[in-house]
Structures are given as structure tokens and as C-alpha cells.
Amino acid sequence: MRPIIIHFFVIVIIILFFMPIGVIPSASPETNVKKGQVVYTNSLNGNLDYCHCPASPNGGLVKRATAIQKLRNNNANLLLCSTGDFFTYSPDPILAKYIVKSLRHIDYDAICMGDQEMTVGTAAFNRYTPRLPFVCANLQMRHNGKWISPWKPYRVIRKGSITYGITGIIHPSVFKYYQSSIKKTIRTGSPAPSLEKVIDTLKAKNVDCIILLSHSGIEHDRKIAKNNPDISIIIGGHSQTLLDPPEKVGNTIIVQAGAGGAHIGVLDITLKNGTVSRHNNRFILPDDRQPYDDSQIRKLIRKYKKEVSGQYKGLRFD
Numbered sequence: 001m002r003p004i005i006i007h008f009f010v011i012v013i014i015i016l017f018f019m020p021i022g023v024i025p026s027a028s029p030e031t032n033v034k035k036g037q038v039v040y041t042n043s044l045n046g047n048l049d050y051c052h053c054p055a056s057p058n059g060g061l062v063k064r065a066t067a068i069q070k071l072r073n074n075n076a077n078l079l080l081c082s083t084g085d086f087f088t089y090s091p092d093p094i095l096a097k098y099i100v101k102s103l104r105h106i107d108y109d110a111i112c113m114g115d116q117e118m119t120v121g122t123a124a125f126n127r128y129t130p131r132l133p134f135v136c137a138n139l140q141m142r143h144n145g146k147w148i149s150p151w152k153p154y155r156v157i158r159k160g161s162i163t164y165g166i167t168g169i170i171h172p173s174v175f176k177y178y179q180s181s182i183k184k185t186i187r188t189g190s191p192a193p194s195l196e197k198v199i200d201t202l203k204a205k206n207v208d209c210i211i212l213l214s215h216s217g218i219e220h221d222r223k224i225a226k227n228n229p230d231i232s233i234i235i236g237g238h239s240q241t242l243l244d245p246p247e248k249v250g251n252t253i254i255v256q257a258g259a260g261g262a263h264i265g266v267l268d269i270t271l272k273n274g275t276v277s278r279h280n281n282r283f284i285l286p287d288d289r290q291p292y293d294d295s296q297i298r299k300l301i302r303k304y305k306k307e308v309s310g311q312y313k314g315l316r317f318d
Helices: 002-018 060-074 093-106 115-120 122-131 191-204 218-227 295-311
Strands: 033-041 079-082 139-143 146-148 154-159 162-170 186-188 209-215 233-236 247-249 252-255 264-272 275-284
Touching: 033 060, 033 162, 033 233, 060 093, 060 264, 060 295, 079 209, 093 122, 093 295, 115 122, 122 139, 154 191, 162 191, 191 209, 191 218, 209 218, 218 233, 218 247, 218 252, 233 264, 252 264, 252 275
Parallel strands: 033 079, 162 209, 209 233, 233 252
Antiparallel strands: 033 264, 139 146, 139 186, 154 162, 247 252, 264 275
16 A cells, blocks of 8 residues: 555656646635624614613613623624714704713724714714714814814724725715704715725725715615625615615615614625625614613713703793
8 A cells, every 4th residue: 555655645746846836726715705793773863761662662772782792792803883863853962972972882983973963063063073983085064164074084994804994975965954054064075086085095905895884875875886886885874774684786785774773783794805795684673671771871871861850950831
């Protein structure tokens, strides 16, 4: 048996020696396979606490925080994103303050603001900007007589084996019904050229997966996906559409988690050679019974209620 084995290895060595370099087998394609998890939310609409709503369950931020922490316990490399409208449509600066504190506690990786974030006024919103990881490529606000963009046009975030390039846009049409006092303090550039510029930048940085946080509505998201095939995932907002299952336009996956911040979307992806080759989407729906309250946000809710009651103390309603 030994002469046969020696003879076999001699033949293999001779073949490899005379084989052209370009013919030597490359690494298995499986080495280019990467797996990730993207968790996303939208349209909280001010639901800090849960409600006892059997017909429309909603756990609020106090339950959402616990559900997200459970996801993180199973996967420390998940990416957490929001597409805005976490404030109420009517101005409520006290509630806004506690929502920002709660979102900081939950620790989002990237957030694109929505139109409802402007209801408290750009001056107040500007104070919140350093506290949250906002990202938007086409929005400016008026501050001290100047047009500014105090947030990043994109973020590059590494989670596990995947480098994500994340940008955001807000469509000008979302401010259509707002008062002129708000409109004159904000300026939204055309999404198309802003997006094209950022995508080129992210491609030059060799990110594995480009994600767009789009506060535009589902109809605009479909058009964006059609015109920008380099975007791997669009996380939508504004239209409060529950996309179950996700839509796919070309190679772009479009997701959105419905109304009232009730659902938490969980998108598991497999990247192969820079393209999402497989994906699986599911929703978590916290309610008034489960999971348990996040203790830190429960404390914030008590402080919020105390501050509100103190504001109206001494008033009479005859």
C-alpha cells in the first residue's frame, strides 16, 4: 500500500507544479457568506407607556426596551434602527423629553427623524440632536439665522462580520400639512441627488450592506428601490405600513413595522458577495402583559407623570 500512496502524492505534486497559477482553485464561495440581524421600529407616535388595548395591543417603549434587550442577549451584533415619528403629532415638549431619554436608554444605532419630531420646534429638536444617533442626507434646519445639518449624512457601523453603511432621507411631501411656522424653519433637499452622493461615498468605503432609513412612505420607497439598486435594505416610515412579508424591488428589500410603534421588526439576512441572498422577517408584538417592564423606563414614566401633574397643579376646571 505504501508505494501506491507515495506514487499518488508524487502525481499530485507534479500536477500542481505545472498548473497555471490562474487555474489553482480559489477559496470556497462560502467564505464570502456573512449573516446579520437588523431590528427596526417606526411611528411610535408618543407611546411611552403600554395601553390596555385588546383590539390593538401596544407595549410602548417600556415593553419595547425589554424585548430588544432579549434580542441583544441572543445576538450582541444586531443592528437597531428607527425611521422616526416617535413624538406625537401635536406638540408635547414634556413627553418628547422623556421619549428621548428612553430612546437613549434603548441605545439605537441609527435613527432617521420624522416630520413629527419637528412639532416641538426646531430649537427644541436641535437640543435633542446630540443625544441620539440621527442620520439624514437631505434635511436642514434654521438655527440662529443659519441653515444647519447637525446630524451625519451617513454612518458606517461594524456589527460582527458585516460593515453596514446607513443613510437616511426624509421626503419633502411629509411636511405638506404643517403650519408655515414650522415649514419656514426646515428645508428638505431633493432626495435623489442627496442619496446618490451618499451611496457613492458608501460604495467607496467598501461597506458590505447599504441600508436606507427612509421617512417617505411606501410609494416613494418603491421608487427609490427601483432607481437605486445598490441599496440592499430600505427601512420605511411615515405611511405606517405593516409589510408582512417584506417587499422586494430588484435586489432591494423594503420593510416597515406598521402603526403606533406596536411592532418590532426583526430581519435576518445572509449576504453573499455583497448581495442579500436570503432573508427572513418576523415581528415581535409586546402588549400590556408581556414582556416585563424595563425598570429604567418605568422610572422615567413616573417622573414624566409627576412633571405633568405639577404643571397643572392649582388649575381649576369649572
